[in-house]
Amino acid sequence: MNTPRARAMLFMGRRSHQSHAPHKHSPPAVANDLVISTVDENSGIAMLTMNRPPANSLSLEMNEALCYSLKTVEANPKIQSVILSSTNPKIFSAGLDITELVAPDNDRLPRFWNSLQQVYIDLYGSRLATVAAIQGHAPAAGCFLAMSCDYRVMSEGDTNNDIKKKHVPTIGLNETQLGIAAPPWMGQLLVRTIGFRQAELALALGTLFPPEQALSIGLVDDIVPHQQVESGDHKLVDLLPSQIKDQAQNSLLQKAYTQAQIYAKIPPQARVASKMVTREEHIFRMIAKRDEDTQHFCGFVTQKAVQKNLTAYVEALKNKSAKK
């Protein structure tokens, strides 16, 4: 697998195993509205908008939809950049769908984990320039999704004086707070993004960073105020799915679009080759340990003590939501 040809194919949007019988890790081709895909061939920019209410949490089907949508966009040679966004103005993604982890089905659990691994392989190794537009919370695997992109823009949130309207999004790998640990490849992604010491601290404490702190440690590349801009770029308006058309003047999406345009102008071969330099080793190391990682995950999650923690956590989430 780790040959120069396999490496090149990984980054050109094709997988070496796709030319053979379906690999056990290949996500099935799914088409649904969990991820809304919009494409503008003139600008070379596409948008993938996560649309799984209430929280864009990552279920098996959501992971498969993400991979499928990304591959479909990648197959279009006119597209160079993709923006990953959310229809929920307050949540980018709440991370793994915790209900997948509670009292799991023996057959589904490893398939679920494989689908998450595949999201990492496909998104981190995409030939496309990927820009995350983080309008709302991005805990745990939500942060992982953003870190798998090439560039992250985050909204400062609504710091309105009216406490009821106030909304400050946070981002980070908060797994330890839930009594679980991020898998090595996810933790290493944080190290690669913010550096060793900051990552060591953040992983141990399960820190969720508000936008300004996330910017200061390099977890996001830019933050933008929560405001409407005077005039929106009409090309962006065309790209937005109907569910978020009213956000056309939104400064976050404008900024993400500008960054996607910058990437789209770079000669693609050079851009992809430079991405391989920094990412291929990490991806191939994970692929080599993929089955071991799945076994470890399934063994860990099905432990009695972990199940007890997760059950209590889901209960608390539901109670909190019911009290609103």
Ligand SMILES: CCCCC/C=C\C/C=C\C/C=C/C(=O)SCCNC(=O)CCNC(=O)[C@H](O)C(C)(C)COP(=O)(O)OP(=O)(O)OC[C@H]1O[C@@H](n2cnc3c(N)ncnc32)[C@H](O)[C@@H]1OP(=O)(O)O
């Ligand atoms: C080598 C060893 C390997 C071992 C590996 C073991 C495990 C894997 C480890 C790491 C990988 C990654 C793990 C994860 O991603 S775990 C998930 C972590 N996510 C969270 O902790 C976030 C939980 N959610 C929240 O904190 C809040 O919902 C929010 C995102 C801050 C938004 O708050 P808000 O107030 O706006 O919304 P609500 O809280 O009212 O939620 C609305 C609605 O959504 C449901 N929900 C929220 N999050 C999830 C979720 N992650 N999964 C499923 N459902 C979720 C919530 O229950 C509400 O639903 P309801 O129907 O009740 O309205």
